[in-house]
Amino acid sequence: MYFFVYLGAFLLLTRLRTSVKFTELFDKWNMLLRWSAIGVAISFFVFGRIMPDVITPFLGPFILGAIVAYTLKEPDFKPLKGFINTHIPLIVMGFLDAFLDLVAPEFYGEYEDAFQIGVLLAFVWIFARWASTKKQQQELRMMSVKKDELEAIVAERTSELTNQRNELQDLVKELKATQAQLIQSEKMASLGELTAGIAHEIQNPLNFVNNFSEVSAELIEEMEEELAKGDKDEALAIAADIKQNLEKIRHHGKRADGIVKGMLQHSRQSTNVKEPTDVNKLADEYLRLAYHGLRAKDKSFNAELLTRFSENLPTIEVVPQDVGRVLLNLFTNAFYATQQKVKQGDPKFKPVVEVATLLKRGMIEIFVRDNGTGIPEHIKDKIMQPFFTTKPTGEGTGLGLSLSYDIIVKGHNGKIDVQSKEGEYTEFMISLPLSAKNS
Amino acid sequence: MKILVVDDEADVQPLFLQRFRKEIRNQEVEFDFALSGEEALKYLEDKHSEVVLILSDINMPGMSGIELLGHIREDFGDPPPPPVVMMVTAYGDDENYRQAMDKGANDFLTKPLDFDLLKQKLKNLAE
Incomplete structure (x- = not known):
């Protein structure tokens, strides 16, 4: 009957190996699990042949117990803890079976069938639990797949929203730049409207500046003539006129200056x-x-x-x-x-x-x-x-x-x-x- | 020869008086001034028969030189001879020229005024 115990140990190792397949743990456990499974099979055949009655019945539950104890401690197999635990009844039944056979063979002989059924049940129990665990795992896997899908969708949406937000921020920046440009171009448009007015406004004082300076030069010549003639009074009158003209030149010069300054002020960026x-x-x-x-x-x-x-x-x-x-x-x-x-x-x-x-x-x-x-x-x-x-x-x-x-x-x-x-x-x-x- | 100068810029007055200093002293010409078209018309009410030549700016606030010209031609054309009117403008463009000539201007001068040319024109007028 110890065959089932070995089989249980063998299958446990195989299933553990299957469970880590396609995960990052595979490289870590693959060889160890495979060789352990092979080791279990070899032990069964070797010890079953050499000393079938003494060690083999104890060795099976012992190997199984060691595997269970080891894997239960291992954090990598934590998700399979429930399944590993289902092997404990088989270990117990295996030991009990071997122990009674050794200690009280008569008693054992009488109830051999019952013990064998017990071992079998413990074995079947593992299968029953395995099936249900597998179903649970499938569901879990389904859920995690769905979760991944959801997360992908959420990530996608988030990046869409982020993109949209960035686009909007860029747009706001662009709009602000455009606004500043518009304000400046409006200012320039109004300056364009002004240009002709400004030119006219400057032309007038400039004409006066030119005219008064020309006429003043003439007046000075006349003044010299009068002085040569000795007409001091007339010369003084002319000097008064020249003085007045110079004031007018200055006045109109300032007028032009003020207009140009005003224009520059208008075209400049506002200093606020x-x-x-x-x-x-x-x-x-x-x-x-x-x-x-x-x-x-x-x-x-x-x-x-x-x-x-x-x-x-x-x-x-x-x-x-x-x-x-x-x-x-x-x-x-x-x-x-x-x-x-x-x-x-x-x-x-x-x-x-x-x-x-x-x-x-x-x-x-x-x-x-x-x-x-x-x-x-x-x-x-x-x-x-x-x-x-x-x-x-x-x-x-x-x-x-x-x-x-x-x-x-x-x-x-x-x-x-x-x-x-x-x-x-x-x-x-x-x-x-x-x-x-x-x- | 009496000349009326119409310009909203007051400083044209000393300018003309000085430019024509000799002519005024020799009593060849005599100047009067008006600062607007309205003022010019008021002046002409009394003295249009004395005035031989009117020099008027076109661009003035209120009544423009062109409008003044229209009034002069309508109201003061009758007792012969009608005054000679020369329009003066800083905007020496075709449109201004056409308008001035349509309304009966005798001449069209652009600012800045060429006083030598103006004197020449006055001499021709006096002969």
């Missing part, structure tokens, strides 16, 4: 540095530039420019380039609106663009009013939106008012409001707080 600014002067400068800018494009256009500047206006802490851009936008729009109305053909219509300043309750208010086409009621809400424009494609960026809003409201903690009646007038009002604390 607030400095004390004379709003009246700023408004006057940009009103003229906007006017000449438009007239350079439309020579027939003429408008009356009205300025009602409050004389008691204190200087105010603002970024002059930025507020200048806002004013330029408003003036350009105002002239455009009156120009559009001129095109409607009413011969009696006289374009008027007006700028006024006012000191009121700790705020400086700037009004820009035109008697042009006005803003239709249904677009009033949209005019501050980026890219909204009523101008034909290519003529307006649609960013003028939206940037103006940002500059006044976000940059200077001020307000910008509009009132308009379609076909009659538009009036923009900018309020800027006097206090330097405006964020």
